[in-house]
Amino acid sequence: MPEFTDHPLRYQLSNELHARPFPTAHAPGRAVYLVVRKENHAASRDKSEDLAHLIDLLDRYGAAHPQPGATHHSAQIGKHNLKWESHTEVVTYSVFMDGLGERPFDPADFDVFPKDWLASAPGQRVTSALVRVETPPEEERLSHALQEWFVPESLAVSHVLEGAAIVAGDFRIDPAGHVRFAVFPGEGTGASRVGRILQRICEIELYKSLSMLGFARSRELGPVLGALDDRLSDLMNRMTDETVPADETLQALLAISAELEAQSATSSFRFGATGAYEAIVLQRIEMLRESHFNGRQSWHEFMIRRYDPAMRTVKSTERRLANMAERAMRASELLRTRIEVERSAQNQSQLEAMNKRAELQLRLQETVEGLSVVAISYYAVSLAGYLAYPFGKSLGISKEWVLAGLTLPVVLLVAWALHRMRSRLGAQH
Structure with missing residues (x-):
C-alpha cells in the first residue's frame, strides 16, 4: 500500500x-x-x-x-x-x-x-x-x-x-x-506585553515611513500629470477641428497614451504597496486599543490629521493617472473611428469613380464591337463575293447584286459569332 x-x-x-x-x-x-x-x-x-x-x-x-x-x-x-x-x-x-x-x-x-x-x-x-x-x-x-x-x-x-x-x-x-x-x-x-507594544510601535513607524514613499512619488508625478493633462485636453479640442489632419492628432494621442502607460507601470508597485502599508499602520494602531490621556490627541487622531491627507493624495494621484489613461484611450478610439469613417467615404468615392470608368469602358467596348462587326463583315463580304461571283455570272446576276445579297447574311452571321464569343468569355470569368 x-x-x-x-x-x-x-x-x-x-x-x-x-x-x-x-x-x-x-x-x-x-x-x-x-x-x-x-x-x-x-x-x-x-x-x-x-x-x-x-x-x-x-x-x-x-x-x-x-x-x-x-x-x-x-x-x-x-x-x-x-x-x-x-x-x-x-x-x-x-x-x-x-x-x-x-x-x-x-x-x-x-x-x-x-x-x-x-x-x-x-x-x-x-x-x-x-x-x-x-x-x-x-x-x-x-x-x-x-x-x-x-x-x-x-x-x-x-x-x-x-x-x-x-x-x-x-x-x-x-x-x-x-x-x-x-x-x-x-x-x-x-515583559512579553511590553515587547508586543514595542513591536507594534516600531511597525507603525516602519510602515508609516514606507507608505510615505508613495506620497513622495505622487508629488513627483503631479507636475508630469499636469503637463500631460494639458496636452491631452488640447488634443481632444483639436479633434473637433476638421482642418487638423486626424492622423496627426492620433499619433500625438498615442504618444501621450504611451507616456501615461509608462508612468503607470513605474508607479503601480509603489502605489499598491502604499495602500497595503497604510492598512497595516491603521491596523496596528487599532490593535493598541487606545483611550485618551489627559485630553491629548491619540495616535489615531494624529494619523487622521497628519497621515491620512498624504494617503488621500496618493490615492487621488493613482485615480488621476488611471482616469487620464482611460481618457486618452477613449479619445484614441473615437479618433480611429473618425479616420475609419473618412477612409470609408474615400473608398466609396473611389468605387463610384471605378464604376463610372467601368461603364465608360463597357460603352467603348460596345462601340468597338459595333465597328468590329462592320470591319469584319466588310472583309467577309469581299471574300464571300469572290466565291459567289462565278455562280452569279452563270445565273446572269451582276456583281453588285451578288454583293448586295451577301451583305445582310454575312453581317448577321458575324454579329452572332461575336456575341457568342463574348458570352463564352463572360461565362469563364
Missing part, C-alpha cells in the same frame, strides 16, 4: 506563522530601531547582501550566525539583544537594552551600530528610532517630561491595551536623526 504523504511545504508554511515571535522588554529599558532599504529595486534586491551585512555585525560582537536564507534572527550582541528581520523591501534591526542610560534618548545608544558598518550597508536608512521604556512617574512629572522630550504640537499620547501602558511620540526626527517614542508600562504589565 502507498504511504500517506505530507505536502512538501506543509511544515515550512506552518512554521512561518511562528517565525517572528514578539520580543520581551523590561522596564526600565530602551530600544534602538533601524530600517535599511535599497534605493532602487528594493523588492527584487539580492537578499544575500542583507545577510552578509548582518553577519558582519554579528562577527564584531562574536555572536552566532543565522541559518542560510534566513528571514529573521535573534542574537546577543554584547549586553544587548538584537532582533533582525527581512521584509519585502527592507531589513530591520531592533536592539533592546536594559536601563535608561545617562540621559533620555541619548544618541550614543545608536553607537551599538558601528559607523563603518553603517556606511557599508547595502541600502539607505528609511527611518531609525529611539524608544525609552520606564515606569510612569507621577502625572505632573510625566507631563513635564513629555513637554521636554517631544514637540508639543505634534505630540500624540494615549493609554493602550486597557491601561496596560502609556505610549507617546511626535513622529518627528530629532537633531540626532532619530524618531523618539516613550512607553510607560503600568504595574503588572509583563
Whole structure:
C-alpha cells in the first residue's frame, strides 16, 4: 500500500506563522530601531547582501550566525539583544537594552551600530528610532517630561491595551536623526506585553515611513500629470477641428497614451504597496486599543490629521493617472473611428469613380464591337463575293447584286459569332 504523504511545504508554511515571535522588554529599558532599504529595486534586491551585512555585525560582537536564507534572527550582541528581520523591501534591526542610560534618548545608544558598518550597508536608512521604556512617574512629572522630550504640537499620547501602558511620540526626527517614542508600562504589565507594544510601535513607524514613499512619488508625478493633462485636453479640442489632419492628432494621442502607460507601470508597485502599508499602520494602531490621556490627541487622531491627507493624495494621484489613461484611450478610439469613417467615404468615392470608368469602358467596348462587326463583315463580304461571283455570272446576276445579297447574311452571321464569343468569355470569368 502507498504511504500517506505530507505536502512538501506543509511544515515550512506552518512554521512561518511562528517565525517572528514578539520580543520581551523590561522596564526600565530602551530600544534602538533601524530600517535599511535599497534605493532602487528594493523588492527584487539580492537578499544575500542583507545577510552578509548582518553577519558582519554579528562577527564584531562574536555572536552566532543565522541559518542560510534566513528571514529573521535573534542574537546577543554584547549586553544587548538584537532582533533582525527581512521584509519585502527592507531589513530591520531592533536592539533592546536594559536601563535608561545617562540621559533620555541619548544618541550614543545608536553607537551599538558601528559607523563603518553603517556606511557599508547595502541600502539607505528609511527611518531609525529611539524608544525609552520606564515606569510612569507621577502625572505632573510625566507631563513635564513629555513637554521636554517631544514637540508639543505634534505630540500624540494615549493609554493602550486597557491601561496596560502609556505610549507617546511626535513622529518627528530629532537633531540626532532619530524618531523618539516613550512607553510607560503600568504595574503588572509583563515583559512579553511590553515587547508586543514595542513591536507594534516600531511597525507603525516602519510602515508609516514606507507608505510615505508613495506620497513622495505622487508629488513627483503631479507636475508630469499636469503637463500631460494639458496636452491631452488640447488634443481632444483639436479633434473637433476638421482642418487638423486626424492622423496627426492620433499619433500625438498615442504618444501621450504611451507616456501615461509608462508612468503607470513605474508607479503601480509603489502605489499598491502604499495602500497595503497604510492598512497595516491603521491596523496596528487599532490593535493598541487606545483611550485618551489627559485630553491629548491619540495616535489615531494624529494619523487622521497628519497621515491620512498624504494617503488621500496618493490615492487621488493613482485615480488621476488611471482616469487620464482611460481618457486618452477613449479619445484614441473615437479618433480611429473618425479616420475609419473618412477612409470609408474615400473608398466609396473611389468605387463610384471605378464604376463610372467601368461603364465608360463597357460603352467603348460596345462601340468597338459595333465597328468590329462592320470591319469584319466588310472583309467577309469581299471574300464571300469572290466565291459567289462565278455562280452569279452563270445565273446572269451582276456583281453588285451578288454583293448586295451577301451583305445582310454575312453581317448577321458575324454579329452572332461575336456575341457568342463574348458570352463564352463572360461565362469563364
